[in-house]
Amino acid sequence: VYVNDAFATAHRSHASMVGIPAVMNECAIGLLMQKELEYFEKALLRPKKPLCVVLGGAKVSTKLNALLNIADKADKLIIGGAMANTFLAAQGLQVGRSLFEPELFPTVLELLGKLTRRDCKLYLPVDVRVGPSPTSKGLAREVPALEIPADTMALDIGPATSILYKEALQSAETIVWNGPMGAFENEDYAQGTFEMIEHIASAHALSVVGGGDTDAAIHQMELEHKFDYISTGGGAFLMLLEGKELPALKALK
Template sequence: MKTLRDIELSGKRVLVRVDFNVPMNESGDIADDLRIRTVLPTLHYLLEQRARIILCTHMGRPKGQRVEKFSLAPVAAHLARLLERPVPLAGDCVGPEVVEAAGRLQDGELLMLENLRYHPQEEKNDPVFSRQLAAVADVYINDAFAVSHRAHASVAGVTEYVLEKAAGFLLQKEIEYFHRSMDTPQRPLVAIVGGAKVSGKLEALRNMLERVDKMIIGGAMANTFLKSQGYGVGASKVEDDLLETAAELLRQAKARKVKVYLPVDVIAADRFAPDAVSKQVTIQDIPENWMALDIGPASVICFCEVLADAKTIVWNGPMGAFEMDAFARGTMALAHAVAASHALSVTGGGDSNAAIAQAGEAENISYMSTGGGAFLELMEGKMLPGIKALG
């Protein structure tokens, strides 16, 4: 796979797939521009190389129709302020007018295409649409890791119709950090896996058991593992159809000599609400009609001890309902422990990254992945379509 520095870019039309699907507030302004700022190194390099830059991205879920609230106009304006140069927005992402606008670009100029998902052909990876996208470009650059697990036209199909293709700096960084953490890690390698469901991370769990030395399991998904071992978990969220699967995963871990750590105590509540009545209980004493919504202080101590000698830490998923202050302490404690460790620490997933930011530890994590679903699929051992297409 080529990277940005492997291609001669001066004077060439470069189509860059970015992920500028940023959150917007009620007034129509960008609420968080992190996804834009992470691509700035690639854009600055392209500008230095005097490339003619054509940006394409999606925004929201317009379902194949032109929906004004999903226009990229605010994004183009914001990027123009960050780069301190004009970023005009084309009226569409394909068609004669777009080809004409791209053809007028001079060296070092930019053009942003309108929302890719205004066209249903984008998500269908339609070959005609892919060819239309490629019509404006001499070079294709993928710098949108967060959508690289999607075989969409702008991610995979377009690569069939351009002469040169490569990874941008952000995509390159994502792949390098994942390789360092999961393929060639310094050991011990500890995985922290949380979140709501075992089913959503089943393949990732299976794949990681072949790679890690230790695994911490928290969040609502831990309830399924606890119940599979005979513990009563009250009214906690459980996937009863996966109890035997959870038990088998624990047996496999034991056979591979991978140490798996489950909560020994929890913060239980009488209902799922910020003002619920809650208390700390051991996993043997969860009241019948209560639910576990966070790991307890004894679990925090145990998990932090597990992390103490780690050389590599990979984290996906919170330890509880951290969006409610009453049930955030477990996740916050682990965020502080990971940040304070001397390990290479890599986190992925919106909830994990949000929790780390909430704990004020973002600057102390080695790398926070920009892609939730893409990161998870890498954890499952899959080849992402967007990466495969660059090969």
């Protein structure tokens, strides 16, 4: 009997995930895999509404398919981290030396239109913490998102944005979160991510979280017990957010 309980690698088409099941007569998922799928179903396939999805991290490109899928499901979409820069820049804002992806401007603008047509409320930073680089110390300052200096990088959401996001989360019945709000590895740019953890931990909603960085930040604050479920998967969790079938699960059929 083959039992797959490795959710964290279920998005990979490795021999251990898809090859072995092909030659086995009896296949099943393990208890952890079952729990992961049950919480994902509660959070995104059959969520209590309103559903609020929080996405952060560095690049829109790595989460583009997730964004497009979520746009059909979420009632609120909160964007943080460096990926917010691409959303801001696509709408004509100057983002200084911040990381952003100009080649995705047309796709982002198309996504904005889709969210508007669906009446899905999009939340973007109204202020940010800027600095010379993600590793700089003692040089962080807060500026409006409309006034990012040309010689700086946006490296965290600002305090006004944190309050805005907290208010958006308060009315949610279901919250799904993937990706930090800033370069939290540097304490100068960690406040936005840590406050997001506190906001979701105190919300009266089903909370499901995935992604290695997000998981690490929650454990750093020792608040993991405040979340309904923290997924063991990064890439596998993201693939589910994209609405795709995991290769490991497909192989068990």
